[in-house]
Amino acid sequence: MKTIFAILTVLLLGSCETKIKETLNQSTNPEITVIDTDFSKGRLTLKQTINLKDVERFHGHLCDGLVQGFLGIKVGLHVLYPNGILDRTNTRIVSKSSPCLTDAAIYLTGARYQYNTFYVDDSLKDGFYIMQSIDQHKTVKIQLKPDVKPPEIDLLGAQAIKGTLSACDLDKLKSLEDQFADYLLTSDPETNFTVTELTYFKWLPLEKHNYTKTDILNKNITTCK
Numbered sequence: 729m730k731t732i733f734a735i736l737t738v739l740l741l742g743s744c745e746t747k748i749k750e751t752l753n754q755s756t757n758p759e760i761t762v763i764d765t766d767f768s769k770g771r772l773t774l775k776q777t778i779n780l781k782d783v784e785r786f787h788g789h790l791c792d793g794l795v796q797g798f799l800g801i802k803v804g805l806h807v808l809y810p811n812g813i814l815d816r817t818n819t820r821i822v823s824k825s826s827p828c829l830t831d832a833a834i835y836l837t838g839a840r841y842q843y844n845t846f847y848v849d850d851s852l853k854d855g856f857y858i859m860q861s862i863d864q865h866k867t868v869k870i871q872l873k874p875d876v877k878p879p880e881i882d883l884l885g886a887q888a889i890k891g892t893l894s895a896c897d898l899d900k901l902k903s904l905e906d907q908f909a910d911y912l913l914t915s916d917p918e919t920n921f922t923v924t925e926l927t928y929f930k931w932l933p934l935e936k937h938n939y940t941k942t943d944i945l946n947k948n949i950t951t952c953k
């Protein structure tokens with residue numbers, strides 16, 4: 729009897745440990761299930777899971793904007809697709825011009841400029857994405873709730889774009905952005921984002937191509953001494 733009890737305890741502890749590891753991994757590397765066609769002329773049958781690490785490789789680095797975009801789409805997609813699976817053949821999206829937000833938007837949704845399923849619009853009010861299902865025309869606006877993002881990030885960020893941030897303050901900005909990304913990843917996305925269904929939205933693609941790619945402006949700044 730004692731032996732059986734000991735074995736059961738070991739098994740139980742083992743499974744708890746696995747669960748904790750899975751939960752941690754899920755929180756720092758969230759996933760989205762998507763569906764695509766299965767070959768160049770294929771049918772809509774290919775389901776796969778993509779995660780934040782995948783988007784990081786596509787984008788180049790992990791940053792708060794990438795995390796914000798990923799989690800915003802993860803929360804918003806359930807309104808467009810109640811089964812929780814993002815149809816990458818049926819989704820179009822408008823994004824603010826941040827290089828991180830735009831990369832998350834096109835990678836996750838399958839939307840592309842050349843097929844008129846993606847465009848950038850910095851005049852979006854109270855939101856950073858507008859995402860729509862093409863067949864149903866269900867539309868959501870996705871925004872960060874007020875006070876979720878520390879204002880210092882945007883203040884220092886604006887200086888970095890102007891080229892007036894010192895090397896040491898650049899490191900401070902990175903640390904603030906990393907902390908903010910960690911916060912987003914370890915708290916409930918439902919409490920950080922607002923998803924508003926839009927009953928009337930007109931798709932008005934803009935053809936502007938000269939946005940500044942702000943994540944390469946400081947690439948030659950020296951290290952902080």
Ligand SMILES: [Zn+2]
Pocket residue numbers: 787789790791792793794827828943
């Ligand atoms: Zn980025």
